[in-house]
Amino acid sequence: MLLSGTVVADSATVIDNGAVVVDGTTIEAVGEREALVDQYPDHERREYDIIAPGMVGSHIHSVQSLGRGIADDTELLDWLFDHILPMEGSMSAEEMRTAATLGYLELVESGTTTCIDHLSVSHADQAFEAAGEVGIRALMGKVLMDKESPEALQEDTEDALAESERLIQQYHGAFGDRVRYAVTPRFAVTCSEACLRGARRLADEYDGVRIHTHASENLGEIAAVEKDTGMRNVHWLDEVGLTGEDVVLAHCVHTDASEREVLAETGTHVTHCPSSNMKLASGIAPVLDYLDRGINVALGNDGPPCNNTLDPFTEMRQASLLQKVDELNPTALPAATAFEMSTINGAKAAGFETLGELKPGWKADIVGLRTDTSRATPVHDVLSHLVFATHGDDVAFTMVDGEVLLDDGDVVGVDAESVRAQAQEYADQYS
Amino acid sequence: MLLSGTVVADSATVIDNGAVVVDGTTIEAVGEREALVDQYPDHERREYDIIAPGMVGSHIHSVQSLGRGIADDTELLDWLFDHILPMEGSMSAEEMRTAATLGYLELVESGTTTCIDHLSVSHADQAFEAAGEVGIRALMGKVLMDKESPEALQEDTEDALAESERLIQQYHGAFGDRVRYAVTPRFAVTCSEACLRGARRLADEYDGVRIHTHASENLGEIAAVEKDTGMRNVHWLDEVGLTGEDVVLAHCVHTDASEREVLAETGTHVTHCPSSNMKLASGIAPVLDYLDRGINVALGNDGPPCNNTLDPFTEMRQASLLQKVDELNPTALPAATAFEMSTINGAKAAGFETLGELKPGWKADIVGLRTDTSRATPVHDVLSHLVFATHGDDVAFTMVDGEVLLDDGDVVGVDAESVRAQAQEYADQYS
Structure with missing residues (x-):
């Protein structure tokens, strides 16, 4: 062509x-x-x-698509524990398939060709199959939660890691190597040390498997980790092996200089999610400082409930505008940088070579x-x-x-209209 | 229907x-x-x-449409004095007509039915005629600049006011009262005291004529006004008659408590332009405080060169997201408030009754x-x-x-494709 x-x-x-x-x-x-x-x-x-x-969407929650607009203008913890996690915890396999398909359709329709997708605890197979069907390129994995989580989502550590390994064997490199596996702890707050170290073990054991988790998105999370471990979040992640060139940390809104040094020295990738950070009032990530330090910063929309769009162009614009106003400098994060974050930097974060x-x-x-x-x-x-x-x-x-x-x-090869109708029907049961 | x-x-x-x-x-x-x-x-x-x-777009520069993307990622003063003002200063009547038409087409196509439009010094008739042709509702006026302005734009004070009065007589209440006049000083920096007082005189003399100007958008402007007058910008505007229920001040990013009291007491309307304030790195307007004080806050996209879209829905979202992250409060400026700013509050600012x-x-x-x-x-x-x-x-x-x-x-009744082709041809001469 x-x-x-x-x-x-x-x-x-x-x-x-x-x-x-x-x-x-x-x-x-x-x-x-x-x-x-x-x-x-x-x-x-x-x-x-x-x-x-x-475009490369380097932090996405496709399976949250049923929750677009489910709890706008809500306090973060209420949003997460009263709406998002209960929805994730009760979704059936069919709902997960529909939600993931809807997410990939939205991505493909708005120009994203590769995503780093944070799934849920259960029914991860459904998202892998949906990616196969829609044809998107993806790095993705089942979510790990083995402590301080809602009952419907919390798993036994070894079971969770074993299920991750089964998925790696089944889907890593699937669909002509379009789809690869990332071991995906939710975040340090809901993952035991054994779980986090287990994630590193799997990534080391399987060639090309990467690690993707949330990190330092908000101050409550950081305080909780510090209380548990005595360390700042990035130092804790580094301690248990969750830094490095095969690790993608979403958000990194609140990090101190010593944590940024760790990110730079280890080659850890950061995904900036400006719209989500604004809508959930997380804060403004120090993107310019990360870039100055040589840290690879990619761009992500996060999930439909906290954005409420997966449009990568909207996110490039937002990334630039947010840094400009934060720095009071209209030349900050110019178009070329936003474009790199959404293309080549994302490709590097996702670990796909000759992409972007x-x-x-x-x-x-x-x-x-x-x-x-x-x-x-x-x-x-x-x-x-x-x-x-x-x-x-x-x-x-x-x-x-x-x-x-x-x-x-x-859209080629998928009946998008049916997927949308089914998604609305499933979504009506959640609020 | x-x-x-x-x-x-x-x-x-x-x-x-x-x-x-x-x-x-x-x-x-x-x-x-x-x-x-x-x-x-x-x-x-x-x-x-x-x-x-x-939707009501309460601060727009339709005639800057030829300059969409003309100088992105540029320092504010370079942006204004090296790109925007030279373009405005050299545009022909035909270019002004095409630019305004393009702006109104974009507004109508994306859901804005009323705009408060800040035109340029010359060829204002062209924009009035374009509004008549496209069919949009508008409050608009020729720009006044009688000091410290580029040569091509600076006018004699009395000439500028006389031309405003001619336009009022010709267009205020035109097209079935769809189009009304606002006397439009650019901002205090480029307008003499006589010019500002003249604007108030015209607004008082003609029933329904309002006043629209930029105010307190950036710190340099405020410092310049204070140097000239010994007053903070809003106090100066108040001193010369440019506050009140018939006045719309665009931006008001940087105001102190005493200025906010003046805005509240006088019933002056404020137009918040979040995307423009972000892109030009002006700062974050204290919208929640204005609303708490009972000040009517409307919403505007500003011009295509500093946004770069006139989409009112994008601006509602941006208004909400920006306050949330600034306040670190995800419940700040909820959807209902953004919607009011973009509808009923805009209608009040524009002075159209039974609208919004x-x-x-x-x-x-x-x-x-x-x-x-x-x-x-x-x-x-x-x-x-x-x-x-x-x-x-x-x-x-x-x-x-x-x-x-x-x-x-x-679009009904306008050959939008021809307007776009003509706009691109005209735009190619500016950079």
């Missing part, structure tokens, strides 16, 4: 009248449209206004946008336009691994 | 399976769909998922949303859904004064 338009190949490379040629699962060529049309005259052609790398930029030999994870709308007119700088003016509804074409998942705005 | 769907009549009234009946320019009835269909069997019917009052809620006898300014998308599924609470999950692209129907301006997503 030959995709043409203004090609934003990476944060520093824009090709007007450009094209990207795809063969099989990878990109064959990137360059001027005219030359590539001559060179590949028989390739099927698609024309969009902007062609860009697929449009380059020959790299994975054919590509989006095409149509911007012939009043709200996206005029265009001055395409990269900046992508970050500040476009959003997920402009995405008309989504490709993962060379497969077309969204074609002229329509 | 009979519009049916889930009717959000105001921030406290949601009618499932509701309907709104329109006759002429006003709302005839609001209630249960079944009863109203029986009562008005011959009315033309339209069905949407959500029916809501049209769906009530019998009130103005038929109404929007219809389609939400049959993955990103807007499921719905738990409709009002909260409108604020946190929907956005302007969900708006399929827009009515102002009983006239349909957007019908099934298509």
